[in-house]
Amino acid sequence: MRRLSLRDPLVLGIPRGGVVTGAELAKTIGADFDVVLAHKLRCPWNPEFAIGAVGEDGQPMVDRAVVRRLNVSDEDLQRECQQQVEEINRRKRLFRGVRPPAEIAGRSVIVTDDGVATGSTMLAALQVVRQRGPAELIVAVPVAPQDCLPAIRGKCDRLVCLQAATEFYAVGEFYRWFEPTTDEEVVEILREFAPAA
Missing domain, CATH: 3.30.1310.20 (PRTase-like)
Incomplete structure (x- = not known):
């Protein structure tokens, strides 16, 4: 991700697990961070x-x-x-009580989650983000089943998937430690990235 030429990058994590993944990605590439809600x-x-x-x-x-x-x-x-x-x-x-929504229009927006299982949640999130006019829409996920990637690729400008699995049962099977992220953890992460008042 660091090698990409990004325009005012914004990482959007899908709560809740995607918030942890997204916050780390945002720190790594020096991007702004927020959430996009999909369920x-x-x-x-x-x-x-x-x-x-x-x-x-x-x-x-x-x-x-x-x-x-x-x-x-x-x-x-x-x-x-x-x-x-x-x-x-x-x-x-x-979440919006902690961090107002980030401006999306005209920016390189990277949508992430802790992984993709069916692709449905990611596709719903991409639909929301696309309506807000990003300059570029990128999906970055650590793992996804190979068979759902074409549908996602068709709804974004670029797809980065570290592991496209041929055999897939659940996202958690690709982690050594996979505990659910709480709302409280999401709030703390958003507070860390909230714009200064």
Whole structure:
């Protein structure tokens, strides 16, 4: 990332795990740091299984083939969308109380997470960021399954993935230590990067 020619770089981490990854990346390349809010839409009977995602713009991105295959009802899908939008709004209130949103227009923006599982959350985040007019939109992740990278590559200007895995079960399997990041940790990291008053 240091070798790239970046214009007023801004790293955006997807909470919560992407905040730790993003903050380290921002420090390493001397960039500004903030968050972009997006959340996976969960299968009603298997919350670990993504059926799509929704970003802070409230626009869900649903994997219709998966929804059909799993026979997820429209009511269940609407309920899940509403729950995740409420969670995004809760996080927005919490995080924006510490750090106002960074300006995105005209900048080289790098969106990151601690890894990509299905790509849904990353795609929802990219949709949000693209609407705000970055000069360049880059995705940088430590690990992702090979088969989801083409969809992500199609929505950004550049993709940096340290490990494109052919066999993939979960992001955590690629870490020696993988503990969930808390809201409190996110707040502390955002406080560190908040503009001086």
